[in-house]
Amino acid sequence: MPLVCLGLSHHTAPVEVRERHAFPPHRMGEALIALRDYEAVREALMLQTCGRLEIYAELEDYEVGVGQLKSFLGNFRHGDVSDMDSYMYTLLGTQAIEHVFRVSTGLDSMLIGEAEILGQVKEAYVQAQRARSLGKTLHTLFRSALEAGKMARTQTWISNDSTSLATAAVACAKEHVGDLSGTSALIVGAGKMGALAARRLKAEGARDIVVLNRSHKRAEHVADELGEVARAAEMPGLVDALKAADIVVTSTGAPHFVLTPGNLAEAMLARPDRPLFIVDIAVPRDVDPDAARIPGVGIVDVDALKDVVDVTLEKRRAAIPLVEEIIAAHVERFGQWYQSRVTIPVIASLTQKAESIREAELERLFARVPELTERQRMLITGASLTIVSKLLHSAIVRIRDKAVENRAEALTHVRMLDELFELQVLPEEAAFASTPPPED
Numbered sequence: 088m089p090l091v092c093l094g095l096s097h098h099t100a101p102v103e104v105r106e107r108h109a110f111p112p113h114r115m116g117e118a119l120i121a122l123r124d125y126e127a128v129r130e131a132l133m134l135q136t137c138g139r140l141e142i143y144a145e146l147e148d149y150e151v152g153v154g155q156l157k158s159f160l161g162n163f164r165h166g167d168v169s170d171m172d173s174y175m176y177t178l179l180g181t182q183a184i185e186h187v188f189r190v191s192t193g194l195d196s197m198l199i200g201e202a203e204i205l206g207q208v209k210e211a212y213v214q215a216q217r218a219r220s221l222g223k224t225l226h227t228l229f230r231s232a233l234e235a236g237k238m239a240r241t242q243t244w245i246s247n248d249s250t251s252l253a254t255a256a257v258a259c260a261k262e263h264v265g266d267l268s269g270t271s272a273l274i275v276g277a278g279k280m281g282a283l284a285a286r287r288l289k290a291e292g293a294r295d296i297v298v299l300n301r302s303h304k305r306a307e308h309v310a311d312e313l314g315e316v317a318r319a320a321e322m323p324g325l326v327d328a329l330k331a332a333d334i335v336v337t338s339t340g341a342p343h344f345v346l347t348p349g350n351l352a353e354a355m356l357a358r359p360d361r362p363l364f365i366v367d368i369a370v371p372r373d374v375d376p377d378a379a380r381i382p383g384v385g386i387v388d389v390d391a392l393k394d395v396v397d398v399t400l401e402k403r404r405a406a407i408p409l410v411e412e413i414i415a416a417h418v419e420r421f422g423q424w425y426q427s428r429v430t431i432p433v434i435a436s437l438t439q440k441a442e443s444i445r446e447a448e449l450e451r452l453f454a455r456v457p458e459l460t461e462r463q464r465m466l467i468t469g470a471s472l473t474i475v476s477k478l479l480h481s482a483i484v485r486i487r488d489k490a491v492e493n494r495a496e497a498l499t500h501v502r503m504l505d506e507l508f509e510l511q512v513l514p515e516e517a518a519f520a521s522t523p524p525p526e527d
Contacts, residue, residue: 089149090224090425092183093156093175094134094141097197100174102390106371108160108171110135112340119218121163127152128159130222132215132229134190136207137252137370137389138197143187145224153177184421187228188414191236193245197393198255200245200403203279205236223428228421235417242413244406253283253336255392256366257291260334263364263385268292273332275299275325275346276339277309280368284336289313297328301339329354335365337373344375351378359383368392433501434483436510441475 095105110118115133122131122142130145142160146152160171178186186195191208193200212229215221221229240246261267272293274281277300285296296317300306306319320328329335329351339345346365355363364385367374372388379386449471453464482504504510 089146089152090144090180090183090228091146091149091153091156092141092143092178092186093153094139095171095174095176096139096141096195097390097393098195099176102370102372102388103376104170104174105138105140108140109342109371110140111342115214116218118163119215119220122156122159123218123220125152125155125159127155130225131220132211132225134208134211136204137368139190141190143183143225143228145222149179181418181422184228184425185414185418187232188235188417191232192239192410192414193236194407194410194414197389198252200240200247200406201251202240202246203251205233205240206279208236209233224425227424231417231421235413238413239410243409245403245410247403247406251280251283252368252389252392253280253338254287256284256336256368256387257287259366259387259392260336260364261291263387264334266292267334269294270333271295271297271331273297273299273328273335274309275335275337275373276369277302277305278338278340280338281336282309282312284338284368285309285313285317288334288336289316293334295331297332299325299328301341326350326354329363330357332363333361335363336368337365338368339373340369341373342371344373346374346378348375348378348381351384352381355381355383366392430501433504433510437504437508438479438483440508440510441479445471445475 095108097105100108110133112135115135119131119133122128122133122144127147128144129147132143134141134143142156144152144156157171189195191205193202193204196204208229212221212233215225215229257267264270267288268291270293272285272288272295274285274288274296277285277298281298281300285298288296294316296310296313297320298306298310298313298317299320299322300309301322303319303321310317310319325345329346335346337346346367351363359382362383362385365374365378365387367386367388370389374386374388376386376388378384449468452467453459459467
């Protein structure tokens, strides 16, 4: 069964395309449940961040399965996805496996080593678990990817310094506005990114920070953490907040533009001589790009942030070879597990049959010699366990190793065991066993 990754990212699609095809976060679980209805899709996980939308899946058949994944994107979104093929990539087998690890370790991020991506991968994994769209393959793959991501962050410099999209947004503002001491800032969206940006603005000396969020309680929580320099505001007060701000950092999950030419033009009428600089790190974007035509309004979106922090990332780039070593080790380990899966049903059935015979024979023996003491029974039971284990051990180890070295020969051995011991496993697993390994 082929393992694939189908997606688009900041490498292949500009922000206006990514936002057009973004899934509303609250519908991700529903989307995964819908994916389970596609016959060729055995397992699936969806990962969406500001830089990517990817579906990882194990398929019954490559061409049919990829076709169904693309149909799903059109059917579930109920929108025009005709342009998707122009921006989409399909990674198969080892390519898909390696890509998962590059994503989780931050090597594939817009900002190398960004701290947020590992949490986003974990959230995607949790969502798929809740939707019951994971099977053994993707469960094992993503557990390994999360482990690799943690190792990269604890054993290398890949995530050192505080560079993230939020801190990059503040760095971008500083580059355009100059010293941020004494400035007034507006944070639209009090999620993780908004809270990070707010803390960074306070550290840079902003004297007045307004936190505006759909949930006023969440805005108050972020403002309270910042202390006297910050206060929360209601969404209906957006225009008034814009009138007073020098800098705006916006990062909501809204499916529509929050800052429009209308409300920005209204705000700028009250401050004709004061420029307003906006950093939009949301996908879909929060700021209508047409608002850049308003005099005095400067706008930078998430794709423009990649160049802002290039200099500060030099230490992280030096860590890339070490992270790639971590990735290579995890890819090899997962590949070996993936290859050896063909042996699992037969090995499990053989072990179960041997144990069943052992237990039956012991029960018969103990019935014939009831005078045995408890200690004698324990010694006999222990000896029987050792005999069965030693008999099976070399065969099990050899067949697992062979599955990694030579899949075709391993299949021959598996079929022979199945026939000799009358396990009757392969008729149900034949299609699974005959499929090519992920490298194919």
